[in-house]
Amino acid sequence: MSLLEIKNLHISIGDKAIVKGFNLTIKPGEVHAIMGPNGTGKSTLAKAIAGHPSYTITGGDVILDGKSILAMQPDERARSGLFLAFQYPSEIPGVSIANFLRAAVQARMAEGEELDASGYYKKLYSKMDLLKIDRKFTSRAVNDGFSGGEKKRCEILQMAMLEPHFALMDETDSGLDIDALRIVADGVNTLRSGPLGILLITHYQRLLDYIVPDFVHVMYDGRIVKSGNKSLALELEAKGYDWVKQEFAAANA
Amino acid sequence: MASLTSHSATTVGAFTAEVFAAHLARVQHLPAWWLDRKRTAYARFAALPFPKRTDEGWRFSHLSGLSLDGYQLAAPINHQQVTKQDLGAPGAGTLLLANHQVVYAEPLAAKFAQQGVIFTTLQEALLKHSDLVRPHLLAQPSKLGSEKFVALHEAFLENGAFIYVPRNVTVDLPLGVFHYASGTGTALFPHTLVVAEENAKVTIADFFRSSTGAGAQFACGGNDLYAGHGAQVTYLAMQDWSRETLSFQFNATVARRDTRVLSINLHAGARQARHESFSQLQAPGAHSEMLALTIAHGTQEFDQRTLQIHQAPNTSSNLLYKNALLDQAKTIFSGLIVVDPDAQKTDAYQSNRNLMLSDEAEANSLPGLEIQANDVRCTHGATSARIDAEQEFYLxxxxxxxxxxxxxLVFGxxxxVLGKIENSQLHDSLAEIIREKFKA
Structure with missing residues (x-):
């Protein structure tokens, strides 16, 4: 069975420890929301698991389907079934979404195997129809001059095409107005019906009104300090993060 | 006496007076005026010194790489050695010259021939259309530093392609010319001459390739593009010589009133390649677009020198040279815009952009302006940027x-520039050459 296990993970940027013993196991079909105040290591966690070179993993392990991914390059991790939906997706001028996705799909094929162009476009268009994305979208350069909402829809389209086992969604709601948020959440919910496991990172509860999580975890000072279900998110919304901070301070006193 | 001999050997390299005589013997059937010009050119070549470190036109260039030793005139080749090449789609005609001989030709489509379009070898044009060739063939001065090598090109120019489009005729399909160098040590002197008369319209694709497994070669080529009043000329050159080749390419463009000249040069091949491009905007309304893409890897050196001269009011030019550098590759761009005193309302643009994919690569830029009119818009700039690490991680x-x-990211x-190529087959041909560079 497909499984993503994050075990006692420690991550640093330079000499600064950011994530300090993070533990979580995600099963297929589960949506885990990670909430927490700014600067607590949520985005660091997502980017480091995806293999971003600015982050150093100093301890612990990340195991995907029984295999540690820490020795893998970012592209190998992605091909193993991991997907990072970026908080701030890069703009790639001059590279169309169609060509970009084609390269990503081709990268998943065996060496010497040629991509069937008509099959590729058929799949691309069916995913676009599913996500209600206009077909003209794919001839545009990747994220180049896109609005916040368009960038996030582009991330969801990539996720739909690449069919990862696990998606790390980093602040997917940031920079979106409520209409854009609803569209993006609809997209995620559409993909959610299958075996996809999701780690949903968010600062605000409002995203969880649209993408209802199975589990909610509160992250503070580099680790999970509280776990619960959807009601935990509502409690946070009502009480604010100070409540978590105080509780954490008391526990460590 | 001994010292004189050794001096002349280093100045002419393999291209001695004996070798020149052998070359002349091969082309003695050509018109006397042309043979006279070749003799004069040879004398000029032999007399001119090699470029020196202190020459402004050779700043940053690897001068010892320019040695002319060890090459020989192209030998006749077996036609079976050359695989048929075409544009990958119906064109108006194709000409494949291997070691200066025609080995494959798809004649000009009849509907264009009937309208007076000429598409043939330079030798045949010199024999049959001397009056059309003579005013334009190597008629422009060499101003960018390679006087010696331009003279060498003229002296040894043996064959090439001639394209003539009469007034008001549109050739709506591209013409394809392939210059093919076969054999190690081969010296090739390709030339493409394009004459587009008033309101004519034409697209030419000029390919430069080496035979498979060819070692060091010497390619010293040129093109003349003449655009008469209202003419629209699109010229694509794809330089993909063997990786050990020393290459020169000299371009001279003349743009008359209300012309649109678009030239796109792809530089991919050679060990060391020098490209000189000289555009003259001679009459009001002339517009020249000079675009180049260079994909440099290994220890390749690409040396590009350009001159845009605005000689009449209301002329415009746009130069964009983009270089992608990998490994220990090196590029040099030196460009000058000159605006003559009466060329008011000139709109000239010059830009060199370098994308560095390696910390060991080296890009040199020397943009320049020389403006003698007071009501003009001229901008120039050069940038070098490291490939963006966040973009790489994203992909x-x-x-x-x-x-x-x-x-x-290089394609992006x-x-x-690639987006300006309307013909999708030509677009794909260029893309394929670029893609090959990432397989090496």
């Missing part, structure tokens, strides 16, 4: 390996 996070990610960087 890799989608499963694309680092080499493919770089390839995609080049798209501004």
């Amino acid at each position: 890799e996070s989608r499963g694309i390996n680092p080499t493919q990610a770089q390839e995609l 960087f080049f798209e501004e």
